[in-house]
Amino acid sequence: MFAFIKRRENLFLLIFALAIILIPLVVKNKYYIIVMNIVGLNTIVVVGLNLLIGFAGQISLGHAAFYGMGAYLSAILTTTYSFPPWPSAFIAMLATGMVAYLVGYPSLKLRGHYLVMATLGFSIIVHIFMVELDKITGGPSGFPGIPNLSIGSLIFDNDFKNFYLIWTFSFLCIVASLNLVSSRVGRALKAIHGSEVAANTLGVDTDKYKTKVFVLSAMFASLAGSLYAHYMTFISPRSFDFYYSIQVVTMVIAGGMGSVLGSFFGAGLLTVLSEILHVAEKYNIIAYGTILTLVLVFLPEGILVGLYNLYQRRRIAALIEGEINAKS
């Protein structure tokens, strides 16, 4: 799985792994750990979503629904029906994947951007179900009493332990995505984004690939949702609304469509920003909207890559000017 020798991102992954191990030992402020845990969960969702948006070039505005499905399915199975948590999370992933297939396959077969509307409509329906089917979901007041995850006698019942749990999964998801991206499948996805018709004529079953990557991204979100449910032990529909779908899409764009590591950056940046703005929550929407718009208009390659390119252009312009001045 790790193919370490051949990768450019190796150094980063090494530092990343070290950071994961060291941070809870060094950072003692619980609040920072909690924020980082949220970043970790969002990273899982965003990395998956990026595969869909940045590589296959499709838009989904419904990932809040998949995140929520993972959370609620895990919660209901483990709390109401006393199923063991790990298999429940797995079942939730499969169920979410199947639903994603049912929504995605018909939408992705069509030319044009029908997936946007289908995912949007779907996520609104799911949210309504979360609120109205209150006998099962607890309704708008939420679903309490979800057990923590555990491995043997090790129970993940505080923020520090959950840090390790969540970030291990984030790390694995990042590695898996990096694997996918530099493989036959990753190239096929990029090809679909580059020219769907040409990809088709080279043997890429574009409908199947688009659907599969959509299902994969939904399963990543579901996994994150399950982790979230067992971490928070309480969930409510408010966390899984349309605004969350916009937030994760903004994270993908800000981090750079098509960059796996960029997704991590985008998730981190915008989660922290959201926390800072939490003081005045009503600024959240306008902040996200403005960032999304500005980045897309001026730095469509993402904040990091965009700024880097800008810097390069300035440098080259300065060099050229220097040469012209020297000659004259």
Next chain:
Amino acid sequence: MEFHEQIFQYIISGLTIGAIYALVALGFNIIHNATGIVNFVQCEFVTLGGMMMYTFHTLLRIPLPLSFFLSTATVVFVGALIERGPIRIAKSKAIIVLIFITIGISSTIRGIALLTWGPDNVPIPSFSGEKVIRIFGAAILPQHLWIFAITIGVVIFLQYFFHHTLIGKAMRATAFNRRAASLVGISVNRMILLSFAMSGGLGAVGGIIIAPVTTTSYDTGIMLALKGFAAAILGGYGNSTGAIVGGLILGVLESLGAGLISSKFKNAFAFFILLLVLFFKPAGLLGHGEAERV
């Protein structure tokens, strides 16, 4: 109320809201036909129509007809501003990026609306009072009649505009074949600007005329616009007759569903129908399939 009277009531309210869906759907179509993008700012056009009406008429006490005009004009201006600004400046012209930009702008405007007007619903007075009119046992508000009348007026105007004025025909030409249109001297950029402006106008009118019935707030537009989009798909995306037919049918189905099946899931009906259409007849009721020339 007798059962058949109930049904008639549902149908009337369904047609009323359906008219709004039709207006929004027409707005979506105009931009999509001209540019190929799904314009999410349509949601805010609807919201802003109602909210500007609140500002001009309720707060500033400007007489109704003038407020109507000013509100629509404001949103038309906003639409044009969006095209001239972010859409025109955008470094990347890829459709996926432009669609995302409209999502971003939509959020931004919604955020501004939240900060300006707060989160609460605000009332707008009906155009000509609240006296209930009874037709075949169904209760109809004067506002409902206004909605029908204005919608019909708008549709007739659009029909005339697109088929009997030079500019309208130029817009249709651009939508049909951009390159050919520019070759005969039509300024494609101006047509796109116009399509955004008109879309703004349509959304605003829809938001204004329904606001007295449903009250309005900073995020009313989202549901209305999304259902309007569902209507556009139902009728056949890109097809103006389809938009109207789709809107009315969607409104009626939603109303009947809420009344006869369950009102808790009212909002879900429209999206169920959307998903059903996408899965079984993506071309919609009146649409043709989309083909891609290589």
Next chain:
Amino acid sequence: MMSQSEIILRTDRLRKAFSGVLALNNFSLDVKHNEITAIIGPNGAGKTTALNLITGIYPPTSGKVIFEGMTITGLKPFHIAFQGITRTFQNLQVFRNMTVLENVMVGLHTQTRSEFFSCLLHMPAVGKEEKIVKEESYSILRFLNLEKKADWLSANLPFGEQKRLEIARALAGKPKLVLLDEPVAGLNIRETEEMSELIMKIKEKGITIVLVEHDMNLVMGISDKIIVLNYGQKISEGTPREVQNDPKVIQAYLGEG
């Protein structure tokens, strides 16, 4: 293995109508194995439509396409690629978001197997396959003289090299039949000559070639057989000499270069 002069591709009375416009009518074609068959005709004659029908971009209104004895009419393009048919595009469909090397690696999609699950986990088999794919891709780039620019973003290549890249990509999958849609459109005289030599080299490898083109020198120079289309109908067919002297062809091209 096909022998020389066996029919590798046959179209049987292909017809394609687009909302009332008849783009191609009664189009029957026999392509012999390892020959260069050219389809020529004025703009809008239906040449690209014919290619699109053969490669499954859209289904014909009526008629059949038969490849190596198997009916492939109506198959999706990716299926057809697996049968051994690849193509290039009139309006250049290079993957601009990928490097030169990556473009060619996609061409090897039909020769490889790794799927989602194994790629996510980077199973050992995937690693082995990647090595082979890389080596083969480099060798094709060498054949087309693009090796030095393997890591360039394909969008940054000059136009003529992008056209070569599209051909490299089409050849990567070891096709039996390659369809070239206007391979020299936009190229200068020297580049056209090089392309002409390249096409001959491809023929030497045992591949069958169908060519859609406007450049008469090229077509007359290298084709074994020429089909002439006008307004969606076949108006002439034969060797370059026969077609050159056909009065119907001369009339159709009256006024054209």
